[in-house]
Amino acid sequence: xxxxxxxxxxxxxxxxxxxxxxxxxxxxxxxxxxxxxxxxxxxxxxxxxxxxxxxxxxxxxxxxxxxxxxxxxxxxxxxxxxxxxxxxxxxxxxxxxxxxxxxxxxxxxxxxxxxxxxxxxxxxxxxxxxxxxxxxxxxxxxxxxxxxxxxxxxxxxxxxxxxxxxxxxxxxxxxxxxxxxxxxxxxxxxxxxxxxxxxxxxxxxxxxxxxxxxxxxxxxxxxxxxxxxxxxxxxxxxxxxxxxxxxxxxxxxxxxxxxxxxxxxxxxxxxxxxxxxxxxxxxxxxxxxxxxxxxxxxxxxxxxxxxxxxxxxxxxxxxxxxxxxxxxxxxxxxxxxxxxxxxxxxxxxxxxxxxxxxxxxxxxxxxxxxxxxxxxxxxxxxxxxxxxxxxxxxxxxxxxxxxxxxxxxxxxxxxxxxxxxxxxxxxxxxxxxxxxxxxxxxxxxxxxxxxxxxxxxxxxxxxxxxxxxxxxxxxxxxxxxxxxxxxxxxxxxxxxxxxxxxxxxxxxxxxxxxxxxxxxxxxxxxxxxxxxxxxxxxxxxxxxxxxxxxxxxxxxxxxxxxxxxxxxxxxxxxxxxxxxxxxxxxxxxxxxxxxxxxxxxxxxxxxxxxxxxxxxxxxxxxxxxxxxx
Amino acid sequence: xxxxxxxxxxxxxxxxxxxxxxxxxxxxxxxxxxxxxxxxxxxxxxxxxxxxxxxxxxxxxxxxxxxxxxxxxxxxxxxxxxxxxxxxxxxxxxxxxxxxxxxxxxxxxxxxxxxxxxxxxxxxxxxxxxxxxxxxxxxxxxxxxxxxxxxxxxxxxxxxxxxxxxxxxxxxxxxxxxxxxxxxxxxxxxxxxxxxxxxxx
Ligand SMILES: Cc1cc2nc3c(=O)[nH]c(=O)nc-3n(C[C@H](O)[C@H](O)[C@H](O)COP(=O)(O)O)c2cc1C
Numbered sequence: 001x002x003x004x005x006x007x008x009x010x011x012x013x014x015x016x017x018x019x020x021x022x023x024x025x026x027x028x029x030x031x032x033x034x035x036x037x038x039x040x041x042x043x044x045x046x047x048x049x050x051x052x053x054x055x056x057x058x059x060x061x062x063x064x065x066x067x068x069x070x071x072x073x074x075x076x077x078x079x080x081x082x083x084x085x086x087x088x089x090x091x092x093x094x095x096x097x098x099x100x101x102x103x104x105x106x107x108x109x110x111x112x113x114x115x116x117x118x119x120x121x122x123x124x125x126x127x128x129x130x131x132x133x134x135x136x137x138x139x140x141x142x143x144x145x146x147x148x149x150x151x152x153x154x155x156x157x158x159x160x161x162x163x164x165x166x167x168x169x170x171x172x173x174x175x176x177x178x179x180x181x182x183x184x185x186x187x188x189x190x191x192x193x194x195x196x197x198x199x200x201x202x203x204x205x206x207x208x209x210x211x212x213x214x215x216x217x218x219x220x221x222x223x224x225x226x227x228x229x230x231x232x233x234x235x236x237x238x239x240x241x242x243x244x245x246x247x248x249x250x251x252x253x254x255x256x257x258x259x260x261x262x263x264x265x266x267x268x269x270x271x272x273x274x275x276x277x278x279x280x281x282x283x284x285x286x287x288x289x290x291x292x293x294x295x296x297x298x299x300x301x302x303x304x305x306x307x308x309x310x311x312x313x314x315x316x317x318x319x320x321x322x323x324x325x326x327x328x329x330x331x332x333x334x335x336x337x338x339x340x341x342x343x344x345x346x347x348x349x350x351x352x353x354x355x356x357x358x359x360x361x362x363x364x365x366x367x368x369x370x371x372x373x374x375x376x377x378x379x380x381x382x383x384x385x386x387x388x389x390x391x392x393x394x395x396x397x398x399x400x401x402x403x404x405x406x407x408x409x410x411x412x413x414x415x416x417x418x419x420x421x422x423x424x425x426x427x428x429x430x431x432x433x434x435x436x437x438x439x440x441x442x443x444x445x446x447x448x449x450x451x452x453x454x455x456x457x458x459x460x461x462x463x464x465x466x467x468x469x470x471x472x473x474x475x476x477x478x479x480x481x482x483x484x485x486x487x488x489x490x491x492x493x494x495x496x497x498x499x500x501x502x503x504x505x506x507x508x509x510x511x512x513x514x515x516x517x518x519x520x521x522x523x524x525x526x527x528x529x530x531x532x533x534x535x536x537x538x539x540x541x542x543x544x545x546x547x548x549x550x551x552x553x554x555x556x557x558x559x560x561x562x563x564x565x566x567x568x569x570x571x572x573x574x575x576x577x578x579x580x581x582x583x584x585x586x587x588x589x590x591x592x593x594x595x596x597x598x599x600x601x602x603x604x605x606x607x608x609x610x611x612x613x614x615x616x617x618x619x620x621x622x623x624x625x626x627x628x629x
Numbered sequence: 630x631x632x633x634x635x636x637x638x639x640x641x642x643x644x645x646x647x648x649x650x651x652x653x654x655x656x657x658x659x660x661x662x663x664x665x666x667x668x669x670x671x672x673x674x675x676x677x678x679x680x681x682x683x684x685x686x687x688x689x690x691x692x693x694x695x696x697x698x699x700x701x702x703x704x705x706x707x708x709x710x711x712x713x714x715x716x717x718x719x720x721x722x723x724x725x726x727x728x729x730x731x732x733x734x735x736x737x738x739x740x741x742x743x744x745x746x747x748x749x750x751x752x753x754x755x756x757x758x759x760x761x762x763x764x765x766x767x768x769x770x771x772x773x774x775x776x777x778x779x780x781x782x783x784x785x786x787x788x789x790x791x792x793x794x795x796x797x798x799x800x801x802x803x804x805x806x807x808x809x810x811x812x813x814x815x816x817x818x819x820x821x822x823x824x825x826x827x828x829x830x
Contacts, residue, residue: 550641551670 007054010047014040015287029135030128031385033287037294038382047295055292055353061285062127062350063244064278066155066255069130069148070262071275078263081149088146088331089153092345095323096122103319112168116364119161120356120373121316123154125349126255127286128384133344136388142446143337146328147344158253158351165355166362197251204250208243208257212264220270236277289350293378302375309372313379317387321346334446334461339395343387347380414438415479419464419494421452424510424531425484429457440473444485465490467497480506486531488512495523514569518576537562568595630729632802633686634662637693637701641666646735646780646788647694653792654692657799661686665703672706679711680724688729688802689769691760694780695736698749698756708763717767726768729802732760733795735780743778754816770809775818794820801827 014036022032040047097118104114129147130139138144216239223235240258247257265271302309325342333341356373359365365373416432418425421443432439441459443449452459462469464485475481481498483491491509498505509525511517520528537558544554572595575587582588634654638647654662663682669675683689693700715722736743736753743753754761757774764771775798777783777791798818801807812818812826 550667552639552666553642555670 007047007050010040011288011291014291015284019287029287030131030290031382033290034294034382034385037291038297039294040291041295042297042299055289055296058285058289058292059350059354060244061282061287061289063255063258064240064282064285065127065130067240067258067262068275068278068282069152070259070264071266071271073263074266075263081145084146084149084331085153088327089150089157091327091330092150092324093122093154093157095327096320099319099323100316103315113365113369116165116168116359117373119165120352120359120377121320121348123158123349123351123355124151124320124345125347125381125384126151126155127289127350128347128381129344131286132385132388138340141337141340141444142333143328143340143344146331146333146337146341150324150341150345152259154349154351155253155256155259158256158355161355162251162253162358165359165364169363201250201252204246204252205257205260208246208261209264212261216265216270217268220268220273224270224273232273233277236274237281239274240278293381296374297378297382298371298375301371302379305372309375309379312372312376313383316348316376316380317346317383320348332446336396336399337446339391339399343391343395344384346387347384348377349381352377414440414474415477416440416482417442417470417473417475417478417480418482418484419443420483420485420510421448421457421459422484422486424486425482426452426457428482428484428508433457442469442473465493465497467501470494470498475502475505478502478505480508483507483509483525485510488516492516492519492523495520495525499524514572515576515582517569518573519578521573522578533565564599568592568599571595630687630802630805631685632660632688632690632799633682634660634690634692634733634799635665635704635707636662637665637691637704637707639666639701639703644694646777646783646791647692649788649792650692650733650735650795653796654690654799657796657803659803660799665707666701669703672703674703674707674710676710676713679707680713680716683711683728684724686728688731690731690733690799690802692733693735695734695753695756698751700760712763712767723768728769729772730760730764730767730769731772731798731802732757732774733776733798734774735777735783737779737781739779752816772807772809772812773815773817775823777819790820794823797827798823 015033018036018039019029019032022035023029097115099118100121101111101114101118104117105111109117129151133139133144133147139148220232220235223232226232239261243257243261244254247254265274268274321342324345325338328338328341353374356365356370356377360367360370414437416437416439418429418432418439418441421429421441425441425443429439429441441452441457442462442464443452443459444461444463446461449459449461460473464470464483475498481494483494485491485494488511491511495507495509498507503524506527507525508527508529509520511520511528511530513530517528517530540561541554541558544557545551549557572588572591575585575591576582577585577588580588582592634651636647636651636654638644638651641648651662651664654660661682665674691700691704693704699705712718712725713722714720717725738747738749741747742749743751743756753776754774761771775795777787779787783791798807806828808826808828815822815826818826
């Protein structure tokens with residue numbers, strides 16, 4: 001017991017200390033965990049041999065992560081990305097495997113071992129890449145989506161690989177292999193003829209899909225009716241563990257199975273509940289996994305063969321990055337997206353650990369090679385955060401400075417610049433153009449720009465935070481800048497920068513929330529429009545109408561509400577202090593409370609009609625007297 | 630005659646009289662009642678639709694409470710937009726020619742207040758001169774307005790008969806039983822004077 005507590009204490013301690021420090025230095029949580037692991041293991045030796053078993057346990061974090069990824073992805077979306085999945089993913093796996101295999105054969109390794117090595121190297125680290133992209137908010141970028149497709153394809157391709165690899169077994173080693181079979185997990189399909197294996201596999205997948213679709217709903221409803229939060233959490237974990245177990249029994253990848261279950265449940269009303277229940281477990285397990293990767297590094301071996309191992313690692317990263325860059329190019333990734341794609345996926349992944357131990361068990365790869373290969377894999381993962389840093393600090397600024405600039409050249413500067421042509425910017429653009437104003441439209445998403453083109457709207461691909469792009473768009477002579485980007489930070493950055501260059505320019509800015517409004521106001525924007533405020537007011541008005549209020553009364557209520565809200569906003573802006581968070585700014589809190597009281601009185605006036613309320617207008621004298629009684 | 634009631638009241642939650650009147654009008658078969666404030670709470674009057682409505686009817690009734698000696702604002706907006714040149718008046722503007730124009734309004738003040746000694750000093754009919762002139766320009770016979778004076782403190786006993794009279798008036802319009810010649814001699818219509826202008830069916 002105390003041993004377990006001690007271990008838990010050590011690991012949690014490491015995480016709690018290392019991760020915030022790593023994040024503070026902009027290194028990302030993954031590198032934080034990895035460093036914590038290195039400190040614990042090789043450096044101070046607090047943890048040792050048990051990391052292997054903990055690692056197997058921690059790998060479950062990957063399974064959970066794919067479940068969560070699946071939850072975010074409806075079947076329709078999955079179907080829509082089938083081309084990217086098969087095309088980009090397939091090209092990447094085949095390309096990497098071929099290159100690594102060729103290199104290995106050149107080094108004099110037999111073709112079977114070389115092929116196995118190629119397959120092992122083809123997978124990237126889902127855990128690191130998705131976690132990092134998610135933290136950086138890059139999952140939705142073109143590069144992020146391509147990365148996701150590749151990772152998903154790799155996870156899927158592990159299944160045929162597991163089936164294929166044993167066929168490559170070395171005759172010389174085959175004798176040894178038998179003994180290891182005892183270590184293999186219990187299996188439902190072991191020793192069955194091929195077609196039965198196939199049938200059982202298909203049955204298992206069908207069970208996940210059909211069960212996920214029809215059984216989980218009544219089940220969760222029943223469990224939710226107990227109104228015990230922890231029981232629901234237990235059920236969510238049970239679901240994930242159960243599916244993983246089923247998949248392992250039939251020899252499929254548990255990660256893939258839970259991913260499938262996630263997709264099936266993406267439409268369910270319990271989706272958010274499941275998400276929030278599984279999320280913390282996923283985070284902790286993944287963290288644990290990264291710690292074990294760090295802790296498990298065999299420093300003795302590493303130091304003994306430092307140049308060789310480092311060389312192999314770098315060669316692997318360079319080879320993978322090159323293949324990725326070519327594949328990305330072929331599939332029309334550009335600029336930062338291409339770099340993100342190529343650098344981000346250039347490591348070997350956690351599946352490499354799995355495949356390596358599997359191949360050694362099945363006598364495909366000589367056992368003597370394994371420790372060194374494990375080191376190469378771990379090292380390449382360890383270097384990934386550095387690659388992301390390289391991307392952030394070196395590649396991005398360079399692209400931004402406009403050397404290899406992928407952005408379109410803007411040939412038609414116009415009096416109105418619109419940054420962002422999503423749902424928000426489109427409306428503005430349509431309204432301005434239909435009234436004869438020339439606009440120049442910039443957007444960060446190449447897909448968006450292309451789809452605009454099919455509707456005959458000329459948009460230019462490029463990052464509006466780049467001064468030179470704004471310049472090219474005609475910032476010096478423009479009459480107006482509309483900031484319609486859905487990234488509050490970017491909007492603010494552009495507003496500040498542009499205000500310095502053009503104190504006289506009229507800036508219409510899309511605000512995210514109140515605080516963003518204050519910031520944009522300080523930055524000197526002229527019109528600041530909260531993005532969902534007007535539509536919410538309209539929805540409220542519709543609700544009032546549906547509840548039986550006369551449409552004109554509902555309109556007046558909405559107008560009064562808007563006016564009141566604006567007054568509040570102005571008051572709060574006066575006491576808002578960018579240096580102090582509002583929740584610990586006494587003046588702000590007091591003003592917010594006061595404003596709430598006033599607002600309620602004002603809205604109550606809608607009913608008593610005596611003061612500033614909705615019906616101050618239209619009150620005939622008699623009614624006013626009686627209302628005041 | 631096909632009869633259209635254009636009803637305008639900006640605060641129906643406070644209305645006593647006009648609400649009853651509008652409900653009464655709705656019950657009269659063959660009469661179309663349009664609540665302008667409900668249909669256009671943001672004053673986005675659909676000109677084509679309103680003009681078609683006018684074309685489809687032969688008698689137009691404007692029902693409203695008197696506000697600052699005039700109509701509620703949406704009726705003014707409606708006039709400004711719908712009574713277009715070339716439609717209601719001017720070259721080729723004959724769409725409304727011959728259709729009847731009737732105001733059915735309620736005034737807060739009593740009849741005496743609109744007398745020469747009253748506090749408003751101006752007869753109600755004179756205050757409606759802009760509407761009457763508009764009707765003339767559109768070649769629409771302008772009927773004497775059907776008025777409830779003292780609407781601010783109208784009790785049930787005064788409100789109900791007025792509403793009942795409104796029903797008879799609308800039915801008479803619909804069935805073509807209004808004695809236009811007799812009506813023209815009157816300054817305004819009230820429940821009391823109604824029988825003199827309605828022919829028995
Ligand atoms: C803004 C406003 C202006 C008004 N102006 C007049 C007026 O000029 N002359 C008058 O007699 N009554 C006036 N009134 C009183 C209304 O005509 C009276 O409240 C209405 O006819 C009552 O009908 P209802 O119960 O349907 O609201 C006014 C009322 C309001 C609210």
